[in-house]
Amino acid sequence: xxxGLLLLSLCPAIAMTDTVIHSLWMSAGVIxxxxxSTIARDVLDRSSASTxxxxxxxxxxxxxxxxxxxxxxxxxxxxxxxxxxxxxxMGIYSPLIAVNVLVIADRQPAARSLARSxxxxxxxxxxxxxxxxVVAIFREALGAGTITLxxxxxxxxxxxxxxxxxxxxxxxxxxxxxxxCLGYLAGALQAIATRRASAASExxxxx
Numbered sequence: 001x002x003x004g005l006l007l008l009s010l011c012p013a014i015a016m017t018d019t020v021i022h023s024l025w026m027s028a029g030v031i032x033x034x035x036x037s038t039i040a041r042d043v044l045d046r047s048s049a050s051t052x053x054x055x056x057x058x059x060x061x062x063x064x065x066x067x068x069x070x071x072x073x074x075x076x077x078x079x080x081x082x083x084x085x086x087x088x089x090m091g092i093y094s095p096l097i098a099v100n101v102l103v104i105a106d107r108q109p110a111a112r113s114l115a116r117s118x119x120x121x122x123x124x125x126x127x128x129x130x131x132x133x134v135v136a137i138f139r140e141a142l143g144a145g146t147i148t149l150x151x152x153x154x155x156x157x158x159x160x161x162x163x164x165x166x167x168x169x170x171x172x173x174x175x176x177x178x179x180x181c182l183g184y185l186a187g188a189l190q191a192i193a194t195r196r197a198s199a200a201s202e203x204x205x206x207x
Contacts, residue, residue, distance in 0.1 A: 027129030143172030
């Protein structure tokens with residue numbers, strides 16, 4: 001996945017990076033909906049291609065939107081049944097999963113095997129999820145002095161990050177803090193890409 005596409009796909013979900021646990025729930029939705037919608041679209045494309053009625057352009061986009069929306073609604077219903085608290089925390093941001101999936105969807109026709117299409121969708125979902133997790137760790141650790149995870153046994157689900165809990169950078173916990181972290185992430189990715197390109201042009205092995 002290109003850096004530009006990755007950053008574009010993060011924008012709809014960036015509000016859910018205020019805590020690590022919220023980013024994990026959002027990531028789970030993105031991965032599941034991306035994988036299942038890709039499989040559904042590939043199956044429909046192959047069946048319509050065999051009947052010479054393959055949709056194109058706006059019809060194809062609307063069909064992809066319908067599939068991702070239905071699957072997102074199913075994920076919301078499942079999340080409400082499994083964890084009402086998490087469902088309430090995500091609130092109006094859950095439907096944004098459908099937007100994320102549309103952004104990172106594979107635009108190529110279904111010429112590859114279904115397994116390769118599914119693995120590609122899984123890889124794109126994992127890339128977005130990893131990026132959300134990185135932003136969430138920095139935002140919550142620096143902005144609140146905590147890292148919130150799932151409680152298990154004696155572990156209550158919250159890790160205290162030393163002195164930051166008493167003197168956090170509260171601006172990072174606000175909406176603008178998400179964009180700030182995303183900007184630093186974009187800068188880091190660009191710096192890495194530039195370094196690799198420079199090393200390759202000089203005949204060195206990229207690090």
